[in-house]
Amino acid sequence: MPMNLQSQHPALEQLPESFAIVADNISAIRVSGDDANSYLQGQLTCDLSQLVEKQLLIGGHCDAKGKMFSAFRLITHNQDRLMIQSKGCLPSSLTQLQKYGVFAKVDINEADDLAFLALVGQQGVAFLEQQFGKVPDSFNPVVAEHGTSIVYLPGSLDRYLVVSDKAQLNDIAKQCQLPIYDHTLWTAIEIQSGFVHLNELAAGDYVPQMVNLQLVNGISFSKGCYMGQETVARMKYLGKNKRALFALQGHTDQVVTIADDAMLELQMGENWRRGGNIISHYQADSGELYIQAVLASDTEQDAVFRLKEHTDVTFKLMSLPYSLAE
Known part of the structure; x- marks a missing residue:
């Protein structure tokens, strides 16, 4: 647990210039194996053939009637495909992907060994540069270093999402001197940014x-x-x-x-x-x-x-x- 975790829930208009968020209300579906890209290409709304070039894809996972199980951000992390999404919609999406994945050379599971820390502001960028020596941007939205991925998420507030195993991310958070807020602020910024944060009951309701x-x-x-x-x-x-x-x-x-x-x-x-x-x-x-x-x-x-x-x-x-x- 980071030492400077804040108990406050600030209004969006009152946020400090730089801060961090323990985003433990999101998780990821990990897809690996020889057929990972081809399998996902037939399941998701985004074009997996563009992943190498774009590094970061946004997409949805639907049922046969076009209703969404989940909305996600897709990256490659340690050679695996990660579909980063809200924890609320992950179980239904995971179940469906595993159901049809038995016919392909893929392994599909929840990446529950990973954790997520978001940083915002110039001091957040400086911290990432100090820790990793490089920071993603709109031209290069994902950078990887020593098993950690950093994802640039533009929006109402530009965010840098650090993805790593739980122990390593905990060490990173302990070194961060910025005010650190809980996951509810991640939800607030998703709302402000217009990126859907599906809850469990909404999964399967919307095209x-x-x-x-x-x-x-x-x-x-x-x-x-x-x-x-x-x-x-x-x-x-x-x-x-x-x-x-x-x-x-x-x-x-x-x-x-x-x-x-x-x-x-x-x-x-x-x-x-x-x-x-x-x-x-x-x-x-x-x-x-x-x-x-x-x-x-x-x-x-x-x-x-x-x-x-x-x-x-x-x-x-x-x-x-x-x-x-x-």
């Missing part, structure tokens, strides 16, 4: 375009067949998708408990109607509340929402670091 995967280069429409491809392609070419992922912000002076399947209601004049489903959330000590939700894609920028179970807590849309226009 990739409903959570903006196409807007973060997470879908290849030219790679050929993969599980769920027909539905995903139909969404694009027939314009059938009517939902999108949004970030919302509100304020409350009370601690609010939000269930994984909680709903938002949309204000329509003096009335309220169903607005959408919450996927993840973060509440700061100051009372600021941030929510990631799937809403109608044509939601107006000035729309007002409230929690169905806490009707006095209202929300407005936050800006995302990308446009919803395709």
Whole structure:
């Protein structure tokens, strides 16, 4: 456990310039073996043939009907493929990959020997340079050194995700003099960055375009067949998708408990109607509340929402670091 782990939950507007996050709410599926790339190519929305060149791929893993088990960031780590994703959606994705993996030369398991530490800010970059002698960037998004991978994740806040075995990562965290926050802040930055952080109940509910995967280069429409491809392609070419992922912000002076399947209601004049489903959330000590939700894609920028179970807590849309226009 790092000595300077913070107990506070700061609002996104009050974060220090540099800090770190123990991201123990994410894990990874490890895929190895002679057929790793070819097997994943037939299962995932991203194009594995681009992994060597791009080093980092974003993708989704769907069922035959195009509903997502998981959204992930894919890298090569010590010759294995790692699908880094929220712990909430990992079990269902892992089960399905293992189910069909028996027909290929692959080994598929949860990489539960690994841990994840995210760093933000110039002091974070300086710490990584001191520890590893190099830092990834947009041109070279993954660097590896002594069994550790560092992944550059651009967004509302640029993050550097350190991936290593638990003992080594614990040593790295102990040497880090930055304030270190718990995993809830990772969720908050995913919300702000517009990258879906699926919980267990949301896995299997959404086609990739409903959570903006196409807007973060997470879908290849030219790679050929993969599980769920027909539905995903139909969404694009027939314009059938009517939902999108949004970030919302509100304020409350009370601690609010939000269930994984909680709903938002949309204000329509003096009335309220169903607005959408919450996927993840973060509440700061100051009372600021941030929510990631799937809403109608044509939601107006000035729309007002409230929690169905806490009707006095209202929300407005936050800006995302990308446009919803395709």
